[in-house]
Amino acid sequence: MVVPAAACIRVLMCAVPFSVIAAAASGAAAAQDPRDERASALAIQAGRDTFRQFCAPCHGVDGKGHGPVAPVLTTPPTDLTSVKRRNMGVFPLATLEAMLTAATRLQTAAHPMAHGSEQMPIWGPTFLAIDNGPTLARARVANLLAYLESTQQ
Ligand code: HEC
Numbered sequence: 001m002v003v004p005a006a007a008c009i010r011v012l013m014c015a016v017p018f019s020v021i022a023a024a025a026s027g028a029a030a031a032q033d034p035r036d037e038r039a040s041a042l043a044i045q046a047g048r049d050t051f052r053q054f055c056a057p058c059h060g061v062d063g064k065g066h067g068p069v070a071p072v073l074t075t076p077p078t079d080l081t082s083v084k085r086r087n088m089g090v091f092p093l094a095t096l097e098a099m100l101t102a103a104t105r106l107q108t109a110a111h112p113m114a115h116g117s118e119q120m121p122i123w124g125p126t127f128l129a130i131d132n133g134p135t136l137a138r139a140r141v142a143n144l145l146a147y148l149e150s151t152q153q
Contacts, residue, residue, distance in 0.1 A: 040146065047147025050140055054123070055080070063151050073119045084152040091149050100124070100141045 052061060060067040063080040070077050084091040103124045127137040 043143045043146040044150050045147075046140075047143035047145065047150075050144045051147055054126075055144075058119075063148070075119050077120075080148060081151045081153045083148070091152060093145060093149070096145055096148070097141055100144065101127070101138065 051059075051063070055063075056067050057069045058067045058073065058077040059065055059080050060070070060077075065077045065079045067077065083096070100123045102122055104122065123141075124137075127140050128134060131137040131140055
């Protein structure tokens with residue numbers, strides 16, 4: 001039993017410091033550069049503007065689903081502040097990005113939600129037109145998602 005125990009200790013000695021270093025490094029990187037903080041504050045602010053303009057009529061200014069248009073919809077708009085909670089604590093960034101850049105109504109197993117609805121607009125073509133092409137449209141969606149993520153409760 002001497003050999004496995006020794007192997008175990010070696011594994012622990014390697015694994016623990018490495019994970020500690022990795023955690024410390026990523027924490028430091030997140031807190032270090034004030035430009036990152038400013039960039040993400042600006043992204044959230046821009047995303048909030050897009051949200052108020054395009055989403056709040058149905059989802060409400062607070063995102064909880066009670067916008068002025070909501071009462072006339074047969075399917076109530078979703079509470080967008082609980083997306084993360086309803087998705088087992090993970091904000092589904094890629095799924096939402098796919099949904100908000102979709103060119104057509106998608107309804108697949110991977111995206112069973114909003115796309116199929118007659119009442120939830122498709123945003124891909126709208127943003128492409130407003131932003132004059134995909135580069136700014138993608139930036140708009142990234143900002144919108146940064147804002148939505150910041151509103152999760
Ligand atoms: C015309 C009303 C309307 C507008 C405007 C609207 N939505 Fe929706 N949205 C809905 C309705 C209704 C649902 C629920 C039914 C469904 O999922 O299709 C929904 C569902 C969603 C969902 C699915 C949430 C989930 O967890 O299942 C997301 C995400 C979403 N909307 C995001 C947005 C964003 C972002 C905008 C602005 C760019 C927006 N919506 C604008 C009506 C709207």
